[in-house]
Amino acid sequence: MITNTEVEKRGNQHPSHIVDFKHDNDKIYFTTHNGVILELTILRDSAIRFRYATEHVFEPDFSYALNDDVSLGYNELEVKEEIPEYVITTSKIKIYVQKADLKIQIVDLDDVVICEDELGFHWEENFDYGGNIVKMSKVCHSGESYYGMGDKASHTNLKGKRVNNWVTDSYAYGKDQEPLYKAIPFYVGLKENIAYGVFFDNSFSTYFDFANEKRNVTSFWADGGEMNYYFFYGPKIGQVVEAYTDLTGVPELPPLWALGFHQSKWSYYPEKKVKELASSFRKLKIPCDAIYLDIDYMEGFRCFTWNNRRFPNPKKMVEELEKDGFKTVTMIDPGIKIDRDYWVYQQAMDNGFFCRRADGPHFKGKVWPGECKFPDFTNPEVREWWGGLYKEMISDMGVHGVWNDMNEPAVMEVPTKTANLDVRHDYDGHPCSHRKAHNVYGMQMVRATYDGVKKFTFPKRPFVLTRAAYSGTQRYCATWTGDNVATWEHLWIANVQMQRMCMSGYSFVGSDIGGFAEQPNGELFARWVQLGIFHPFCRVHSSGDHGEQEPWSFGDEITDIVRKFIELRYQLLPYLYTMFYKYINNGLPMLQSLVLYDQEDTQTHFRTDEFLFGEQILVCPVQEPNAKGRRMYLPKGKWFNFWNDEVIEGGVEKWIPADIDEIPVFVKEGAMIPKYPVQQYVGEKEIKELEIDVYYTEGIENSSVYEDQQDGYDYKKGRYSLRKFRLRGKKNELIIQQFKDGNFITPYTKFKMTFHGLPFKIGSIEIDNEVVNPKDIKLNGNNVIEVSKDFTELHLTGQ
Known part of the structure; x- marks a missing residue:
């Protein structure tokens, strides 16, 4: 890996003075005497793109990361030339561009510095491959913190760390190991309560140094390509993450069953074993929605085939599992076995779909089937063909979801663990080597898979899972954090990885609960499940080697x-589904690190363990053996202990008892948490009433619940139900207002409300300004009532 200092020593070049300036609508161009062009694009008042060319020439402007529906448009734009600099002003920020050296300083409207260049843009020629090593260095201010960067196995605060984005099969990775399975070159900076974000959209191997080598410098660089980055101004972390998520996109709503509990192993076979597994879940009344088939269901690990000895009638098996409430998810890898009698291989050969080396021969690598060739998923024709291969599996066999593994791509028995760097790719009409395409290879595979699965599951919604990812992959699929280990350290790693991924725009994420490699004991497994049910994707997966x-x-x-x-988990499904709705509509992360939840509280800046599940449930896993509780930090405000309704004033660290059958879970005061009855699988029961736990506050809190048919696309035509609640509590009264949107008619007609922490005994009850008899709403003591789901205002008054 090239270090910061090495780059400084080796022929660095810098922009010289500006000799030309041009303003063209939302783009502003600055050209220097030595041929550097800075193209500065105003996406929004708080979102700016910085793109640099050398030798007066930009590369073709193309990116896989960007969402087609990104929000564009600004309210104000003024460009002024002053003596030492150009000044660009929007309604949110000002950008100073130095005439002498093209350095950038970004400030708010009060001239408080948000982000500023140190050396700024510089580059050197890459003598090994051609092109440039492009680099940007920024000033790291005192007290500045850094977050994001995807699935890094390190502290949530990246200050003092150096990371590398090169999608890598990292079996049994350790804490702080680099690189891992995903390349998400996006970080959030937090300086004096002002948050900003930087997304370095470059698919080559990229590096980020967060004041590791020099304590006052943060830098990022790439082995090739352009210096092309986006700057987002908050000032709240949530606003930064939402802006990045808007730029790179969100998924569609998943089918609700995809948010249930999933069971997987390498591997469940033969068919008898799968049926025994399903039977045990139902017999023991442990809810489960999906069973996964790993590579051993295939004939000799050939993708899109079935081993007829292990699975003599897969269509019938899938149907029988579905009748018992189980969805079937199958694995598909990118490596295609070299076998002239294998139809997938022959089709790819006939059409020229496999990747080639620089001098023409096909790229070959060893994976599970032996010697394989690899489709070029950066070719749109290949993606269309690949999507079509799912027809038999989805349409004919009835499989419900697909899991793309080994798609870094992972290659065995070679030092690099992946394809040779000289492998050629189409890159959607921008031919390049694997150096540029590597980080997006898995993304484009799962994109093709998503398109195919979506086509053949219609009118149902698709479910697709990937291991490898680049920024924007969240548009297509869920993901998990790869081959972890059954250790307490990895339980900690899983917790920080989920928070980091959600802050990096990728919320539909989980870990292999219990650990993939090695074997957990019962205590570790229980503690991991206790954490995993609060992650958006919830799956147990293991190697099966150790038990x-x-x-x-x-x-x-x-x-x-x-x-x-x-x-x-199943009780909280409507809350979780609402979290997902907010994520895809507002870019709101489904999990929130404490610093995202309350960045003003400096106590949150270095917390790793506690997180918000949605916006109103605080979770803190137990992450060490033999624990009877743990110390945790509760953010400011009042919090109800989920298990016993004890109210704790936040802003403090406290010891919370948590024996093996509990972990610390708290609910924000004023929250209204919707719950379903326990089901063995999604759709098992008709929901006859929606339970809502109402937590009193002396003040105002907003809550909501989103519902639809739980699958299909009618929600896009207005067939959804979005209920927004506004709770206002006073010393002797509680008022709940409801605002409804959408035309989906929920199957239930009543809410069953359970009140927590009411400081008064209910004396009178008004619904829509009419006094009601307590008997009519089945008032049970002081805390349970049943009311029509269609009320507009509920008013409780104390005696």
């Missing part, structure tokens, strides 16, 4: 604990 890893594998006590928490 069983099903919910019942560790004795009755652990089984009961696991069942309790999986049941809680």
Whole structure:
């Protein structure tokens, strides 16, 4: 890896003075005497693109990361030439461009510095491959913190760290190991309570140094390509993340079953074993929605085939599993076995779909089937062909979801673990080597998979899962954090990775619960399930080499604990589904690190363990053995202990008891948490009433619940139900207002409301300004009532 200092030593070139300036609508161009052009694009008042060319020439402007529907448009734009600099002003920020050296300084409207160049843009020729190593260095201010960057296995605050984005099969990776499975070159900076973001959209191997080598410098660079980055101004972290998410996109709503509990192993086979697994879930009444088939369902690991000895009638098996409430998810890898009698291989050969080396021969690499060739998924024709291969599996066999693994691409028995750098790619009409295409290879594979699965599951919604990803991959699929290990350290890693991924625009994410490599004991497995049910994607997966890893594998006590928490996951499905709705509509991360939740509180800046599940549930996993509780930090405000309704004033670190059957879970005061009854799988029961837990506050809090048919696309035609609640509490009264949107008619007609922490005994109840008899709403003591789902205002008054 090229270090910062090495770059400084080796023929660095810098922009010289500006000799030309041009303003063309939303673009502003600055040209220097030595041929550097800065193209500065105003996307929005708080979102700016900086793109640099050398030798007066830009590369073709193309990116896989960007969302087609990105929001564009600004309110104000003024460009002024002053003596030492140009000044660009929007309604949110000012940008100073130095005439002498093209350095940039970005300030708010009060001239408070947000982000500024140190050396700024500089470059050197890459003598090994041609082109430039492009680099940007920024000033790291005192007290500045950094977050994001995808699935890095390190502290949530990246200050003092150096990371590398080169999508890598990192089996049994360790804490702080670099690089990992994903390349998400986006970070959030936080300086004096002002948040900003930088997205370096460059698919080559990229590096970020967060004041590691020099304590006052943060820098990022790439082995090739352009210096092309986007700057987002907050000033809140949430605003930065939402802006980045808007730029790179969000997925469609998944089918609700995809948010249930999933069970996987390498591998469940033959068919008898799969049916026994399904039967055990139902017999033990442990909810589960999906069972995964790893590579052993295939004939000799050939993708899109079935081993007829292990699975003599897969269509019938999938149908029988579905009748019992299980969806089937199958794995598909990119490596295609070299076998002239194998139809997929022959089709790709006949059409020239495989990747080639620089001098023409096909690229070959060893994976599970042996010697394989690899489709070029950066070719749109190949993607269309690949999507079509799913027809038999989805349309004919009835498989419900697809899991793309090994798509870094992983290659065995070579030092690099991946394809040769001279492999050629189409890159959607911008031919390049694997140096540029590597980080997007898995992304384009799963994009092709998504398109195919979506086509053949219609009118249902697709479910697709990937291991490798680049920025923007979240548009197509869920992801997980790869081959982790059954250790307490990896439980900690999983927690920070989920928070980091959500802050990096990729919320539909989970880990292999219990650990993929090695074997957890019952305590670790239970603690991991307790964490995993609060992650957007919830799946147990293991290598199977060291024993069983099903919910019942560790004795009755652990089984009961696991069942309790999986049941809680199913109760919270409407809350989780609403979180997903907010994520895809507003870019709001489904999990929030404490610093995202309250950046003004400096105590949150270095917290790793606690996080917000949605906006109103605070979770803190237990991450060490033999614990009877743990210390945790509760952010400011009042929080109800989920298990016993004890109210704690936040802004403090406290010891919270949490024996093996509990972890610390708190609910924000004023929250209204919707819940379904426990089901063994999504759709098992008709929801006859929506339970809502109402947590009193003396003040105002807003909550909501989104619902639709749980699958299909009618929600896009207005067939959804969005209920927004405004709760206002006073010393002797509680008022709940409801605002409804959408024309989906929910199957239930009533809310069953349970009140927590009411400081008064209910004396009178008004619904839409009419006094009601407590008997008519089944007032149970002081805390449970049943009301029509269609009320506009509910008013409780104390005696």
